[in-house]
Amino acid sequence: MLSITELAQPETIEEAYRILTARPSNVVLGGGAFLRLGSRKVGTAIDLSRLNLAEIEEQDEYIKIGAMATFRTLETSPVLNSCFSGILPKAVGNVVGVQFRNIVTAGATIFTKYGFSDFITALLVLDTKVELHAGGLIPLGVFLDSPRQKDILLRLWIKKEPRQAAYQSLRNSAGDLPILNVAASRLGTEWVIVAGARPLRAKVAVQAAAQLSSADVSLETIRCAADVAAAELSFGTNARGSAQYRQAMCRVLVKRAVTEVLQCKSM
Numbered sequence: 001m002l003s004i005t006e007l008a009q010p011e012t013i014e015e016a017y018r019i020l021t022a023r024p025s026n027v028v029l030g031g032g033a034f035l036r037l038g039s040r041k042v043g044t045a046i047d048l049s050r051l052n053l054a055e056i057e058e059q060d061e062y063i064k065i066g067a068m069a070t071f072r073t074l075e076t077s078p079v080l081n082s083c084f085s086g087i088l089p090k091a092v093g094n095v096v097g098v099q100f101r102n103i104v105t106a107g108a109t110i111f112t113k114y115g116f117s118d119f120i121t122a123l124l125v126l127d128t129k130v131e132l133h134a135g136g137l138i139p140l141g142v143f144l145d146s147p148r149q150k151d152i153l154l155r156l157w158i159k160k161e162p163r164q165a166a167y168q169s170l171r172n173s174a175g176d177l178p179i180l181n182v183a184a185s186r187l188g189t190e191w192v193i194v195a196g197a198r199p200l201r202a203k204v205a206v207q208a209a210a211q212l213s214s215a216d217v218s219l220e221t222i223r224c225a226a227d228v229a230a231a232e233l234s235f236g237t238n239a240r241g242s243a244q245y246r247q248a249m250c251r252v253l254v255k256r257a258v259t260e261v262l263q264c265k266s267m
């Protein structure tokens with residue numbers, strides 16, 4: 001059961017941060033989609049909805065996604081649908097249902113570092129940074145590997161570049177959480193491959209990407225890269241699937257993602 005003692009709706013980020021750090025039990029509410037499913041006593045739940053953090057802003061060099069932007073906003077954004085082969089709208093488009101996507105926020109998903117996240121897997125194949133109030137601007141991968149600290153995620157910064165990308169996932173049914181997800185991207189001859197929902201958090205397949213980046217891409221090099229990705233990453237077992245099954249499916253999804261990238265047009 002979720003228990004909240006107080007609700008705060010600060011008018012400035014400085015006020016929000018002050019409330020957050022005042023007590024260990026104070027938390028940022030975000031969309032509250034998963035928070036409400038757990039059993040937890042919250043001192044003060046901080047609602048960021050008055051801080052103008054729900055916008056998607058396109059600049060010359062970056063696309064900025066506010067922390068309070070919902071998955072539905074991402075899914076329907078003309079900017080995101082026209083960039084990076086539309087990978088971000090595709091990645092979040094299968095998350096549960098429209099009502100749920102109207103609640104889940106980009107910032108809460110990233111800050112909690114969900115292992116099953118479709119969104120994180122897709123973001124990791126792009127040049128993405130997170131903007132923290134106290135921690136500043138840091139690469140997404142560095143943030144994901146860092147210990148959790150009391151801070152507020154403000155925005156995501158995605159570098160605008162002619163990167164082609166693709167997202168693939170394996171689910172028992174549409175709207176279900178993924179058994180495994182994979183993303184791939186290419187900028188020139190440089191590739192990035194990521195697998196998530198292993199059921200561990202998304203991780204870059206460094207050796208597999210190097211395999212593709214160092215050779216002419218053919219059916220054989222794609223197959224080899226898929227084998228390398230399945231071998232270098234670790235997989236776990238849960239109610240959705242075994243480690244062996246996920247490893248086998250990783251090969252399939254990597255092949256599909258890389259093949260889809262090769263068919264993409266530049267942004």
